[in-house]
Amino acid sequence: MTSMISYSTEVQQAIEGKKPIVALESTIISHGMPYPQNVETARMVEQIIRDNGAVPATIAIMDGKIKIGLSEEELELLGNSPGVSKVSRRDIGQLIATKKIGATTVAATMICAELAGIRVFATGGIGGVHRGAETTMDISADLEELSNTGVAVVCAGAKSILDIGLTLEYLETKGVPVIGFQTDEMPAFYTRSSGFDLTFRSDDSAELAKVLKAKWDLGIKGGAVIANPIPAEHALEESFINGIIAQAMAEANDNGISGKEVTPFLLGKVKELTEGKSLVANIELVKHNAKVGAQLAAAYNQL
Amino acid sequence: MTSMISYSTEVQQAIEGKKPIVALESTIISHGMPYPQNVETARMVEQIIRDNGAVPATIAIMDGKIKIGLSEEELELLGNSPGVSKVSRRDIGQLIATKKIGATTVAATMICAELAGIRVFATGGIGGVHRGAETTMDISADLEELSNTGVAVVCAGAKSILDIGLTLEYLETKGVPVIGFQTDEMPAFYTRSSGFDLTFRSDDSAELAKVLKAKWDLGIKGGAVIANPIPAEHALEESFINGIIAQAMAEANDNGISGKEVTPFLLGKVKELTEGKSLVANIELVKHNAKVGAQLAAAYNQL
Amino acid sequence: MTSMISYSTEVQQAIEGKKPIVALESTIISHGMPYPQNVETARMVEQIIRDNGAVPATIAIMDGKIKIGLSEEELELLGNSPGVSKVSRRDIGQLIATKKIGATTVAATMICAELAGIRVFATGGIGGVHRGAETTMDISADLEELSNTGVAVVCAGAKSILDIGLTLEYLETKGVPVIGFQTDEMPAFYTRSSGFDLTFRSDDSAELAKVLKAKWDLGIKGGAVIANPIPAEHALEESFINGIIAQAMAEANDNGISGKEVTPFLLGKVKELTEGKSLVANIELVKHNAKVGAQLAAAYNQL
Numbered sequence: 001m002t003s004m005i006s007y008s009t010e011v012q013q014a015i016e017g018k019k020p021i022v023a024l025e026s027t028i029i030s031h032g033m034p035y036p037q038n039v040e041t042a043r044m045v046e047q048i049i050r051d052n053g054a055v056p057a058t059i060a061i062m063d064g065k066i067k068i069g070l071s072e073e074e075l076e077l078l079g080n081s082p083g084v085s086k087v088s089r090r091d092i093g094q095l096i097a098t099k100k101i102g103a104t105t106v107a108a109t110m111i112c113a114e115l116a117g118i119r120v121f122a123t124g125g126i127g128g129v130h131r132g133a134e135t136t137m138d139i140s141a142d143l144e145e146l147s148n149t150g151v152a153v154v155c156a157g158a159k160s161i162l163d164i165g166l167t168l169e170y171l172e173t174k175g176v177p178v179i180g181f182q183t184d185e186m187p188a189f190y191t192r193s194s195g196f197d198l199t200f201r202s203d204d205s206a207e208l209a210k211v212l213k214a215k216w217d218l219g220i221k222g223g224a225v226i227a228n229p230i231p232a233e234h235a236l237e238e239s240f241i242n243g244i245i246a247q248a249m250a251e252a253n254d255n256g257i258s259g260k261e262v263t264p265f266l267l268g269k270v271k272e273l274t275e276g277k278s279l280v281a282n283i284e285l286v287k288h289n290a291k292v293g294a295q296l297a298a299a300y301n302q303l
Numbered sequence: 304m305t306s307m308i309s310y311s312t313e314v315q316q317a318i319e320g321k322k323p324i325v326a327l328e329s330t331i332i333s334h335g336m337p338y339p340q341n342v343e344t345a346r347m348v349e350q351i352i353r354d355n356g357a358v359p360a361t362i363a364i365m366d367g368k369i370k371i372g373l374s375e376e377e378l379e380l381l382g383n384s385p386g387v388s389k390v391s392r393r394d395i396g397q398l399i400a401t402k403k404i405g406a407t408t409v410a411a412t413m414i415c416a417e418l419a420g421i422r423v424f425a426t427g428g429i430g431g432v433h434r435g436a437e438t439t440m441d442i443s444a445d446l447e448e449l450s451n452t453g454v455a456v457v458c459a460g461a462k463s464i465l466d467i468g469l470t471l472e473y474l475e476t477k478g479v480p481v482i483g484f485q486t487d488e489m490p491a492f493y494t495r496s497s498g499f500d501l502t503f504r505s506d507d508s509a510e511l512a513k514v515l516k517a518k519w520d521l522g523i524k525g526g527a528v529i530a531n532p533i534p535a536e537h538a539l540e541e542s543f544i545n546g547i548i549a550q551a552m553a554e555a556n557d558n559g560i561s562g563k564e565v566t567p568f569l570l571g572k573v574k575e576l577t578e579g580k581s582l583v584a585n586i587e588l589v590k591h592n593a594k595v596g597a598q599l600a601a602a603y604n605q606l
Numbered sequence: 607m608t609s610m611i612s613y614s615t616e617v618q619q620a621i622e623g624k625k626p627i628v629a630l631e632s633t634i635i636s637h638g639m640p641y642p643q644n645v646e647t648a649r650m651v652e653q654i655i656r657d658n659g660a661v662p663a664t665i666a667i668m669d670g671k672i673k674i675g676l677s678e679e680e681l682e683l684l685g686n687s688p689g690v691s692k693v694s695r696r697d698i699g700q701l702i703a704t705k706k707i708g709a710t711t712v713a714a715t716m717i718c719a720e721l722a723g724i725r726v727f728a729t730g731g732i733g734g735v736h737r738g739a740e741t742t743m744d745i746s747a748d749l750e751e752l753s754n755t756g757v758a759v760v761c762a763g764a765k766s767i768l769d770i771g772l773t774l775e776y777l778e779t780k781g782v783p784v785i786g787f788q789t790d791e792m793p794a795f796y797t798r799s800s801g802f803d804l805t806f807r808s809d810d811s812a813e814l815a816k817v818l819k820a821k822w823d824l825g826i827k828g829g830a831v832i833a834n835p836i837p838a839e840h841a842l843e844e845s846f847i848n849g850i851i852a853q854a855m856a857e858a859n860d861n862g863i864s865g866k867e868v869t870p871f872l873l874g875k876v877k878e879l880t881e882g883k884s885l886v887a888n889i890e891l892v893k894h895n896a897k898v899g900a901q902l903a904a905a906y907n908q909l
């Protein structure tokens with residue numbers, strides 16, 4: 001196993017020095033933004049983690065190895081190569097065996113973080129149960145991963161193009177803690193509220209760290225969602241974004257778009273109709289999650 | 304881990320003496336009945352287990368610890384404190400970290416029992432797939448726990464406010480044995496029958512014990528449902544209880560009650576419309592499950 | 607545990623000699639064909655595995671033991687005894703404890719193969735999500751097993767009486783690799799295509815073996831589907847088989863057949879309306895899977 005995992009110098013030193021580490025995913029770099037904005041944002045997010053007392057470990061697959069922490073060159077390669085694959089749980093073996101470049105989704109990043117002994121992972125939002133999943137069974141592998149893999153995912157909730165109510169129901173059935181960080185409500189990525197209450201709120205990363213440690217020290221498998229709303233000053237108007245989603249869903253319906261085509265269509269429409277506002281919000285919420293993730297990793301490290 | 308689990312003197316001695324132990328849940332105490340009836344019933348159920356050759360271990364969370372076996376004072380506290388939390392899998396870490404009092408559901412009791420090395424757990428009924436779960440995805444975490452955690456749950460089946468057919472389908476997909484104890488049919492809590500056949504019946508706790516031991520000695524993960532019907536003399540009439548459920552569902556529909564509000568509404572209506580008969584039946588079936596559970600634990604202990 | 611697993615002489619010698627082994631299921635023998643055709647076919651499939659450089663291990667449960675590899679007498683007994691049980695995950699403990707004869711399904715064969723350290727298993731097709739499962743929740747335990755148990759299942763896909771789209775969706779959520787062997791498309795048992803694209807194709811068993819080894823060496827739990835289409839010369843016409851399924855579904859509907867009765871009805875109709883052609887195709891695809899499975903096991907053994 002060891003031969004398939006490769007650590008950056010910075011992460012290697014953090015492990016040896018028992019410093020707090022925060023995992024970061026890489027599909028946001030390869031598939032979320034154009035070059036060079038993607039690489040610049042990735043560096044900025046890494047720096048926020050350092051500034052808040054932890055070490056960043058951006059995760060990807062290259063040269064038949066899981067990379068825990070990327071060098072400057074590797075980050076450039078990931079951000080500027082054509083045909084980088086999106087890697088979920090099912091794809092990890094394939095990417096390693098075929099030595100292609102792969103960017104890790106939430107699910108795959110959780111697996112790699114756990115393999116590296118990293119307990120905290122900051123990202124934008126998690127996948128969830130898709131609208132209409134009652135008939136399409138389109139449910140993100142992220143939710144299964146949360147029920148199996150021992151990593152806390154600091155995120156701004158799930159996008160409201162998903163069915164947030166069903167997503168929470170699924171996580172409840174699977175026994176995954178969903179903890180509101182300084183909120184009583186599940187956030188909806190671009191907005192601070194979704195209308196769905198959470199059963200547990202924590203205002204303090206030291207308390208959060210203790211909750212996670214109790215769970216894992218008991219050997220209770222699985223991760224946790226740390227639901228951290230987008231800062232108010234960067235949040236989109238709820239009526240604005242919900243109107244756009246409603247419009248996009250109507251267009252999808254009018255154009256006979258169904259099944260697996262719906263999500264990419266909705267995401268594209270949201271991007272188009274928000275005229276770039278959504279991208280700014282996305283970057284800001286990731287930065288905020290990086291900060292809260294670093295503080296959580298530091299608190300966990302002190303227990 | 305050890306520091307988070309605390310055993311009562313009676314349970315500690317049973318472990319050292321390698322005596323059979325039966326786990327008991329505590330939401331029935333905190334949320335199932337009024338004080339002092341709840342504490343009296345809990346004591347009576349514990350005594351039945353002792354009278355049938357095993358040691359009872361009522362499970363709850365207090366003072367940042369999982370309590371395996373409660374003292375007199377702890378049982379009083381659990382039965383007579385305001386705001387005791389219902390603890391499922393997702394909540395265990397939180398309750399321990401925040402040092403609040405928590406009563407364990409079927410799912411959480413299974414986890415705690417397994418941590419304590421207890422293989423048999425007696426309760427009233429298990430959760431299941433809720434009616435309408437095709438669209439609400441409202442499925443009890445108990446079912447996932449049964450597929451993951453190595454504890455046999457002696458129960459009187461699942462309440463018929465649930466969808467018993469879908470509950471059995473879910474357990475089949477997950478590979479959970481559902482074994483009829485002296486019955487060919489899945490019982491429905493207040494009644495001995497549900498109309499759903501089981502694929503395996505056992506009339507004898509020694510055989511049951513051997514089935515469980517084979518499974519666990521092979522390392523096959525997960526628990527088992529031991530479906531033990533309410534004694535005939537205490538069962539409610541099937542037409543009576545089904546009529547009440549039908550009436551309650553019609554009222555829910557007329558009043559626009561939907562989603563997660565339906566189950567508490569139905570439970571309240573059943574309680575109201577059965578004028579206390581359901582509570583008597585509930586107590587009797589728990590006592591019967593305690594007896595069968597003790598016999599099963601004793602048989603398992605002799606293998 | 608060891609006392610519950612018994613190896614045939616041939617398999618025992620293969621383990622000691624570190625030779626490649628391919629697991630085979632036994633419900634195809636007990637429930638798939640009449641005697642003596644079933645036993646003859648089983649022997650022929652075993653011989654194909656030997657001819658392709660591996661050792662066959664047909665799996666069943668007898669005399670309170672899991673048999674890994676059957677003797678001539680045991681194969682006769684399995685193929686020619688009345689009342690052999692179909693054993694899935696939930697039934698293994700029961701069959702061992704009661705010492706009855708059990709033939710293992712895909713799910714149970716995977717469990718037994720993993721217990722015996724066998725990584726490759728060849729069969730006809732896997733179970734899946736049934737048509738209408740949105741409301742019936744009728745989903746084969748094979749899919750859960752694939753997400754939990756570390757065995758590669760070489761098969762000709764899933765029968766088109768199942769909902770192949772939903773089956774792939776379920777496997778995606780669970781993170782199970784579905785790898786097309788020399789195909790870009792999910793095969794549909796009797797036919798080479800289903801209309802559903804796969805995300806990964808491998809044309810070479812050495813590459814396949816490396817993918818599996820990377821996954822398992824990293825400790826990523828679960829199996830894989832190696833989707834190996836029926837050889838073109840034995841495939842049924844897609845329009846022919848789809849027409850028959852459509853006709854059978856219409857008849858089921860007309861006759862008020864619903865829920866769990868649908869699948870056996872459809873299977874019976876397909877058999878009846880294909881006038882034996884489907885049985886010939888079934889045997890040919892199993893032989894082909896045995897050959898590809900043996901080559902994969904041999905390749906895996908060399909890594």
Ligand SMILES: [Mn+2]
Pocket residue numbers: 138139140141778
């Ligand atoms: Mn999906």
Ligand SMILES: [Mn+2]
Pocket residue numbers: 172441442443444
């Ligand atoms: Mn629920």
Ligand SMILES: [Mn+2]
Pocket residue numbers: 475744745746747
């Ligand atoms: Mn089924």
